[in-house]
Amino acid sequence: MTTPSRLTRRGAMKTMAAAGIAVPFVFSDMSLAKPNETLNHASFGANGMALSDIGSLTASKNLRLVAVAEVDLSRVAAVRKRFPNVRVYQDWRQLLDKEKGLNSCNISTPDHMHAPITMRAMQQGLHVYTQKPLTQTIYEARQLTRVARDRRIVSQMGIQIHSHVVHRTVVAMIQGGAIGKVREVHSWSDKTWGDAAARPNRKDPVPANFNWDHWLGVAASRDFIAGGYYHPGNWRKRLDFGTGTFGDMGCHILDPVFSSLSLTQPISVRAEAGAPNAHNWGLHCIVRYTFPGTKVTTDRVTLTWYDGSARPPAEVRNRIGKRNLSGQGSLYIGTDGVLYSPYIAAPILLPEEKFRDYKRPNPGNRDHYLEWVDACRGVGRTSTPFDYSGNLTESVLLGCLATRFVKTTLNWDGAKLQVTNNKDANALVRRRYRKGWEVNGL
Numbered sequence: 001m002t003t004p005s006r007l008t009r010r011g012a013m014k015t016m017a018a019a020g021i022a023v024p025f026v027f028s029d030m031s032l033a034k035p036n037e038t039l040n041h042a043s044f045g046a047n048g049m050a051l052s053d054i055g056s057l058t059a060s061k062n063l064r065l066v067a068v069a070e071v072d073l074s075r076v077a078a079v080r081k082r083f084p085n086v087r088v089y090q091d092w093r094q095l096l097d098k099e100k101g102l103n104s105c106n107i108s109t110p111d112h113m114h115a116p117i118t119m120r121a122m123q124q125g126l127h128v129y130t131q132k133p134l135t136q137t138i139y140e141a142r143q144l145t146r147v148a149r150d151r152r153i154v155s156q157m158g159i160q161i162h163s164h165v166v167h168r169t170v171v172a173m174i175q176g177g178a179i180g181k182v183r184e185v186h187s188w189s190d191k192t193w194g195d196a197a198a199r200p201n202r203k204d205p206v207p208a209n210f211n212w213d214h215w216l217g218v219a220a221s222r223d224f225i226a227g228g229y230y231h232p233g234n235w236r237k238r239l240d241f242g243t244g245t246f247g248d249m250g251c252h253i254l255d256p257v258f259s260s261l262s263l264t265q266p267i268s269v270r271a272e273a274g275a276p277n278a279h280n281w282g283l284h285c286i287v288r289y290t291f292p293g294t295k296v297t298t299d300r301v302t303l304t305w306y307d308g309s310a311r312p313p314a315e316v317r318n319r320i321g322k323r324n325l326s327g328q329g330s331l332y333i334g335t336d337g338v339l340y341s342p343y344i345a346a347p348i349l350l351p352e353e354k355f356r357d358y359k360r361p362n363p364g365n366r367d368h369y370l371e372w373v374d375a376c377r378g379v380g381r382t383s384t385p386f387d388y389s390g391n392l393t394e395s396v397l398l399g400c401l402a403t404r405f406v407k408t409t410l411n412w413d414g415a416k417l418q419v420t421n422n423k424d425a426n427a428l429v430r431r432r433y434r435k436g437w438e439v440n441g442l
Contacts, residue, residue, distance in 0.1 A: 037377065039062060039103040039376055041106075042095060042105040044092050044095075046070035047076070048075075048232060050070075050108035051079060053129070053131070059369070060369075065079075065086055068089070068095075069089045071215045072231065072232070075232070092117055102124075103127065103376060104376050107129070109131075112218060112241045112242075114140075116439040116442060122153045126153075127153055128148070128154075129156045129372050130155070130158065132389075133250070133393045133396055133397065134157050136241075136431070137430055142417055144386055145390030148390075155386040157384045157392075159384055163368035164344060165362070166345060167256040167259075168364070169363060170339065170341050170347050171256050171363075173349070173361060174261065177336075178355070181298045181335045182335075184301065185304070185332050188311055188312065188325075188330075189343075190308070190328060191249055195234075195237045195279075198278075203224070204224055204225055215231060218434055219240045236248055243281070243400050244285070246305060249307070251389075254395075258388075260332075264291070265412065266291050266395055266412050267411070269287060270288050271288075271402040271403040271404075273310060274286060274307070284310045285308065285310060289303045289304075319333065327343070337354060394414070401429070
């Protein structure tokens with residue numbers, strides 16, 4: 001298999017082709033369209049990643065975009081040009097109240113609004129495609145998972161690389177026992193969604209046609225700061241709105257780790273570096289988890305995350321020989337060998353001489369978006385339903401939480417959703433929404 005060392009998200013999506021899946025999931029009968037019918041669909045967000053999601057979803061002839069919600073009306077021209085009949089709302093709650101014929105929606109907003117919009121949509125029986133990370137807090141992820149299961153909603157988290165042949169190959173190789181029992185994994189990203197600077201002490205005018213209060217949504221009120229400090233992109237760096245590099249890329253890069261190792265809830269987590277300041281996520285994080293063993297791991301398995309300029313130590317890097325470490329990726333260390341997985345590039349088994357005759361599996365590509373559209377219509381199943389992606393998100397967000405308590409081991413009780421040895425950390429498992437923006441179940 002030949003795969004470029006780096007692909008863009010859109011480039012990766014274009015290579016995906018529809019195929020079957022093997023993840024069990026139960027579908028709803030209460031709002032499914034019949035297989036030959038077209039889904040009436042809404043998008044929460046109209047530009048950026050939302051516009052990309054709209055393009056990928058409407059590639060299906062069985063989905064029709066009828067409405068979008070976008071707080072910044074200066075960013076709706078592209079979607080209106082492509083879909084002249086689309087109805088545009090500035091308040092996502094009004095869209096849900098007024099659009100009575102919807103079957104499905106995608107939630108492609110800043111992280112802090114994923115959970116409230118997804119929850120409201122599911123409570124109205126809509127099937128949901130929600131961008132990663134699924135939520136901004138651990139409690140929200142658990143609640144969305146529960147409601148999607150109880151209401152039999154067809155769900156999918158937007159980790160489209162999950163369906164790429166490279167990630168599927170990694171999973172097949174690990175689960176096939178290529179490197180024996182995995183005892184440790186090291187994963188990294190060179191992105192820097194953090195900010196060491198203090199928040200500017202100023203108040204700027206809110207641009208015309210931009211509803212700042214609605215953009216804030218469930219977050220605490222504050223003054224608008226111009227120059228892109230929050231909107232449209234740098235919200236990822238801000239504690240109250242994003243989840244830093246870990247939340248941005250962890251759900252992508254750790255997805256094949258969780259899939260291949262069948263990881264459940266960690267036992268403990270410890271951040272060695274990457275503390276945030278009062279307003280912004282930190283840079284150059286190092287976070288180490290301990291998980292209980294599974295059928296493909298040793299009795300316990302450790303997973304260490306690095307971002308920004310942080311990288312695995314020399315004794316780990318040396319396992320790939322003279323190769324340059326990729327900007328993003330994972331290294332799986334097993335009892336019988338090592339699997340080096342540069343992000344969206346062909347995995348490499350080491351030592352090479354041992355695996356020269358290894359027959360590599362070829363599980364093929366899938367289309368992450370179209371499998372969800374089909375599943376909403378009662379055809380097939382999704383591969384990252386909230387029953388899977390909720391657990392992945394919880395662990396990623398627990399790592400983000402741990403960076404607020406650097407050099408402190410946090411013991412985790414996944415069943416109770418509690419940090420058992422640190423009350424201050426446990427208080428951050430859940431957030432309180434701004435008055436007037438509360439959502440039932442959250």
